[in-house]
Amino acid sequence: MSEGGPLPVAVLGATGRMGRLVIAEILDAPDLALVAALASPGGAAVGADAGTLAGRAACGVGVVRPGPDAFGEARVVIDFSLPEALSAALPHLGDRALVSGTTGLPPELVARRDAHAARGPLLAAANFSLGVHLLMDLVRRAASALPHADLEIVETHHRKKIDAPSGTALALAEAAEAGRSAPLERRFGRSGRTGERAPTEIGVHALRGGDVVGEHTVWFLDDGERVSLTHAASSRVTFARGAVRAARWIGHRPPGRYDMAQVLGLSDRIG
Ligand SMILES: NC(=O)c1ccc[n+]([C@@H]2O[C@H](COP(=O)([O-])OP(=O)(O)OC[C@H]3O[C@@H](n4cnc5c(N)ncnc54)[C@H](OP(=O)(O)O)[C@@H]3O)[C@@H](O)[C@H]2O)c1
Numbered sequence: 001m002s003e004g005g006p007l008p009v010a011v012l013g014a015t016g017r018m019g020r021l022v023i024a025e026i027l028d029a030p031d032l033a034l035v036a037a038l039a040s041p042g043g044a045a046v047g048a049d050a051g052t053l054a055g056r057a058a059c060g061v062g063v064v065r066p067g068p069d070a071f072g073e074a075r076v077v078i079d080f081s082l083p084e085a086l087s088a089a090l091p092h093l094g095d096r097a098l099v100s101g102t103t104g105l106p107p108e109l110v111a112r113r114d115a116h117a118a119r120g121p122l123l124a125a126a127n128f129s130l131g132v133h134l135l136m137d138l139v140r141r142a143a144s145a146l147p148h149a150d151l152e153i154v155e156t157h158h159r160k161k162i163d164a165p166s167g168t169a170l171a172l173a174e175a176a177e178a179g180r181s182a183p184l185e186r187r188f189g190r191s192g193r194t195g196e197r198a199p200t201e202i203g204v205h206a207l208r209g210g211d212v213v214g215e216h217t218v219w220f221l222d223d224g225e226r227v228s229l230t231h232a233a234s235s236r237v238t239f240a241r242g243a244v245r246a247a248r249w250i251g252h253r254p255p256g257r258y259d260m261a262q263v264l265g266l267s268d269r270i271g
Contacts, residue, residue: 007251010036010074010096012089013081014063015045015053018101021240022078023054029244034061036072040085041065068092076247083109090116097121097250099243101128104163117257121250125260126167128242132216133260135231136175139218142227143179149220149227151176151184152203156215164206168216173202176218 009026013019014037026034037050043063051059064070066088071077076097079086083105090112097120100113116122127133143151153176155169165188177184184202197203213233220227233239242260249263260266 006031006033007248008033008035008073008075009247010071010077012038012077012079012085014050015039015043016080018080018236018240020054021236022243023050024056025240025244027051027056027059034059035074036070037061037063038066038070039063071096076251078243078247093120095120099246100124101243103167117255120255121253121258123246123250123258126171128260129233129238130264131231132168133264133266135229136172138229139172139175140179142220143176146220146222149222150197152219154205154217156207156212158211159209161208165204169204172216172218173204176202
């Protein structure tokens with residue numbers, strides 16, 4: 001693929017809920033070329049056309065198992081898979097750019113993923129929507145402006161989500177902590193004789209059920225008043241579009257760590 005031609009992209013997790021939407025976005029974009037689609041080693045869709053799986057016309061790219069040569073000509077890999085899939089893929093990325101949305105990574109895998117930034121551009125985000133990144137900024141500001149309010153986060157996701165709390169809820173907790181001078185102790189749910197709530201706590205609670213794409217509310221509970229800030233995603237397409245936008249943005253950048261606020265130009269908008 002020549003410099004200046006379409007940016008060659010591979011998708012890890014090509015058969016999943018997110019991967020199929022990402023592939024549809026890539027196939028619809030004239031400046032991007034899908035060159036590889038990877039699923040699990042024993043996946044039923046190996047060999048199937050990635051375009052057909054994504055609800056588009058056949059594109060001639062068959063779904064393959066992960067392996068040393070599976071990323072082919074790709075300059076960017078978009079990952080929405082499982083922690084074990086990302087772990088197995090990291091040694092084969094070379095200097096390609098990585099856009100990673102997989103959540104629920106154990107700390108050692110987060111460290112290995114982050115080390116990729118020494119070899120290629122890296123953008124990892126628990127949430128690729130514009131609105132959630134705006135919410136993070138609002139939460140940081142509100143946590144600072146309401147220094148005595150008790151902070152609680154409630155997230156709701158569909159019944160098939162396999163990790164809790166969501167990566168976005170944890171990122172919102174970090175945003176709240178950034179707005180407070182003192183670190184906050186995270187309480188994941190409450191039961192039994194909890195004792196009184198400490199002002200240094202931040203509660204993080206997960207609801208699971210139905211087909212909810214993703215909803216996050218951050219509560220600021222003070223004496224005599226309360227504020228709540230909510231983001232609700234009504235379609236996964238918002239995440240797929242954000243990831244594809246990120247892929248375009250980091251595709252030709254030097255190695256290093258980048259974030260969605262840079263991609264979305266949020267610092268300019270929020271001021
Ligand atoms: N950052 C964000 O904005 C955002 C938004 C939504 C979701 N997510 C996260 O993205 C991830 C995927 O979500 P999803 O709903 O799309 O999941 P999903 O529908 O279960 O899809 C998982 C994908 O990973 C593949 N896979 C599983 N094991 C693999 C392995 N060992 N090697 C290679 N591929 C493997 C599956 O292939 P088979 O079909 O062959 O099993 C499938 O394509 C989750 O961690 C989720 O929390 C992030």
